[in-house]
Amino acid sequence: MKIIVLGSGVVGVTSAWYLAQAGHEVTVVDRQPEAGLETSFANAGQVSPGYSSPWAGPGVPFKALKWLLMKYRPFVFWPMPDPHLWKWLVQMLENCNTPAYDRNKGRMVRIAEYSRDVMRDLRASTGITYDDRQQGTLQVFRTQKQMDGIAGDIRVLEQYNVPYELLGRADCVKAEPGLGVSAHKIVGGLRLPGDETGDAFLFTQRLAAKAAEAGVTFHYDTRIRTMTAEGGRITGVETSRGRMVADAYVVSLGSYSPAMVRSLGLDLPIYPVKGYSLTADIINEKQAPVSTIMDETFKIGITRLGNRVRIGGTAELAGFSTSLRAPRRETLEHSVTDLFPGGGDIAGARFWTGLRPMTPDGTPIIGRTRYDNLFLNTGHGTLGWTMACGSGKVLADIMSGRMPDIPHEDLGIVRYGQ
Structure with a gap:
């Protein structure tokens, strides 16, 4: 499957990596000249x-x-x-309130614990430092x-x-x-x-390089203008390089994700x-x-x-x-x-x-939308670095038709009634 990932922060790059590892043809598009230059650039460094x-x-x-x-x-x-x-x-x-806090913290710890384990496996398999x-x-x-x-x-x-x-x-x-x-x-x-601790920018840059070696295409210095849809499916992305088309699309644009999908009738609470x-x-x-x-x-x-x-x-x-x-x-x-x-x-x-990019309940939004071929991996707040690898792996499993290793249904936009 040909997939376009919008965004080259730590979440976008990990999404691209795991999608490529699952055998997909992946293209990443970002307005910046290289990966990890926005929220991933100098965060607190904590996993x-x-x-x-x-x-x-x-x-x-x-x-x-x-x-x-x-x-x-x-x-x-x-x-x-x-x-x-x-x-x-x-x-x-x-x-x-207490019930909401306990529910939301449980979701967050679940994806974060899983993400650390996935990151450990990534270090072991690639030698990334x-x-x-x-x-x-x-x-x-x-x-x-x-x-x-x-x-x-x-x-x-x-x-x-x-x-x-x-x-x-x-x-x-x-x-x-x-x-x-x-x-x-x-x-x-x-x-x-x-x-754990680590430099999210250094990680994002080095994983992007490994992803490129694995066949992922990166289009930097490319402004993403709008997404078009017809019949319940995304039909393309209009960019400063022209129109780009794929079989499926992933929005990982952090705080800019809501603006990108608003014209599609999606209301992301970020x-x-x-x-x-x-x-x-x-x-x-x-x-x-x-x-x-x-x-x-x-x-x-x-x-x-x-x-x-x-x-x-x-x-x-x-x-x-x-x-x-x-x-x-x-x-x-x-x-x-x-x-x-x-x-x-x-x-x-x-x-x-x-x-x-913060959601009201603190949990990221990962998974499907009402458009058959549009997926989200965004809204990680202060924990994009902590949750990136696990989020990318969960998303890749969902898009590949595999059952993720952890419960994921309550991580999607459906919890906000969409």
């Missing part, structure tokens, strides 16, 4: 199945108000007359209230047999010796030893949630992280990537703005210098922002 949680949960609306008043805010909201934003916010609020480490993730709590509030998350971890460790302050320092100088600022942590990161060179090994640390107070991830440290976080609702805002840099700098003072060259760090 963290155990921390796969929806942002919508009990008490989140009240927490969001509190976050808005913090000096170093993990959440920023710019009200705009955008009907898509307000509809998305209402849908998200509808998921801010991407500044990857397999040394777990440590979520650190600055208050006892934070530590006492994780019972629900632990319940889901146990349900899916995800190994975890509850650590006191001293054991946190054993796991991450660089925390030694700031140990008095934390009370304990939750460690997930099965989690909205961009802007995130920021810093990438700093390590200047003191002893005061740098070994793997990933999640700062629960500021919702910041601090990740070791080779001889660099990546600091990522912040949820900003600002439409499709990609402007770099100085206060967001200050929040990232505060978190890393507070926990790992002197570890990295923070003054010389590279500042970046990207648009995370």
Whole structure:
């Protein structure tokens, strides 16, 4: 089958890879000059199945108000007359209850755990490297209230047999010796030893190269204008290179996916949630992280990537703005210098922002649409890197007529009544 994949981020490239491995003729189309240049470029670097949680949960609306008043805010909201934003916010609020949180977290952990296993198989079969480490993730709590509030998350971890460790302050320092100088600022942590880290951009670039060697065609510098349909099927894609046709089509355009399918009558509940990161060179090994640390107070991830440290976080609702805002840099700098003072060259760090494609329930949209030959693999939010390989494999199985290895029916657009 001839398949066109729209988008060359980490989700689009993994989709193309697994479709090619299943024997399909695959073409990837993207407006950028190479793979992984948008949201995949400088994300937090975590492959963290155990921390796969929806942002919508009990008490989140009240927490969001509190976050808005913090000096170093993990959440920023710019009200705009955008009907898509307000509809998305209402849908998200509808998921801010315990039954919805448990259901959504269960879905997310399921695909994320599977994705990590698929990624391990990919590493073994291809030898791909991407500044990857397999040394777990440590979520650190600055208050006892934070530590006492994780019972629900632990319940889901146990349900899916995800190994975890509850650590006191001293054991946190054993796991991450660089925390030694700031140990008095934390009370304990939750460690997930099965989690991993790695550079999503490096992975995407190297997997794209392997996919090209396996026969995948990449059309970069190509603007995708519209999709055409007739009789319940997609008939082609209009691009700056002309019309492209295939037997089947995959939309993996992240935050831009809804606009691409809106003219087809599909209403994807995806909205961009802007995130920021810093990438700093390590200047003191002893005061740098070994793997990933999640700062629960500021919702910041601090990740070791080779001889660099990546600091990522912040949820900003600002439409499709990609402007770099100085206060967001200050929040990232505060978190890393507070926990790992002197570890990295923070003054010389590279500042970046990207648009995370977020669904109201936190779960990506993977699978079929009402068009026979149109498929979706999008809406992964902050977890595109964590879920990419598993999502690509599930999609390839669905499109190839094979039963995926995990339950997948509740991952599709049908859960939104479409």
